[in-house]
């Protein structure tokens with residue numbers, strides 16, 4: 001990809017900014033100067049946006065209505081930071097895009113297979129103001145538009161589709177293909193085998209998503225097979241991405257030498273308590289029963305990189321031994 005400078009780092013849904021803080025530390029070590037790098041954050045929550053500004057920036061302010069970004073700031077080392085409410089407004093330049101636990105919060109449509117075909121599961125309200133699921137009697141616009149090839153429901157009888165996610169995945173693919181860069185998506189998800197994953201969390205407990213609306217965190221596992229289709233070449237597409245993954249977090253991290261990294265952290269830990277904490281955090285990430293298998297990684301590359309990627313497959317996405325034999 002050349003020098004990779006100037007680089008736009010774009011994060012979708014940066015939360016409390018932890019990944020960015022780590023990222024900036026590493027970029028500094030890699031010799032990126034403030035003028036080589038700008039940060040572009042897509043965030044719709046005002047509360048989260050303010051938290052990010054306070055964590056990352058030494059100065060920050062709201063912008064005027066004509067500006068494509070609604071807020072701007074500067075880090076202590078002088079890197080410019082911009083906030084947008086929509087990916088479409090982020091400048092079309094060479095960029096690295098990151099989306100960590102972003103796609104699982106986007107809205108979904110739910111469908112059920114009936115004798116008459118796929119029907120949308122809607123939400124209604126009873127006379128006491130309580131929300132409940134109601135299956136649509138007829139086909140809805142969403143069932144007509146969203147359930148059609150190349151989507152393959154297989155033998156599932158329940159299906160979740162996030163039209164918003166598919167639109168964003170498509171946009172990301174077009175952006176890297178036209179302007180260069182890469183996309184890394186990390187999330188809880190499956191490869192098209194699950195159909196009912198919509199759930200709510202309240203104070204770290206799983207609760208009914210229809211109870212206490214507005215007070216719980218809502219989430220649905222990402223269907224990576226659908227994101228893959230949205231970003232890959234389909235007949236008539238001009239811009240599309242080469243998609244790597246999805247791979248399980250356990251494999252992704254271990255291929256990127258997570259064990260060696262763990263050892264360094266353990267060697268540097270000062271107390272037994274600190275060592276225990278690091279070890280259990282590592283277990284949380286790689287244990288198949290915790291985040292090791294359910295959490296997955298997916299990457300998009302420009303289509304022009306096809307021959308290069310065939311020769312040098314991206315590290316986290318291929319088995320190291322396979323890679324060595326191929327070369």
Ligand SMILES: C[S@@+](CC[C@H](N)C(=O)[O-])C[C@H]1O[C@@H](n2cnc3c(N)ncnc32)[C@H](O)[C@@H]1O
Pocket residue numbers: 012013014015016042043044045048085099100101102105106
């Ligand atoms: C589950 S949090 C993940 C935060 C962080 N990336 C992490 O892994 O800890 C989801 C983030 O996406 C933001 N968000 C939710 N819907 C969004 C949307 N439609 N556009 C932009 N940001 C959104 C939330 O405000 C929050 O910052």
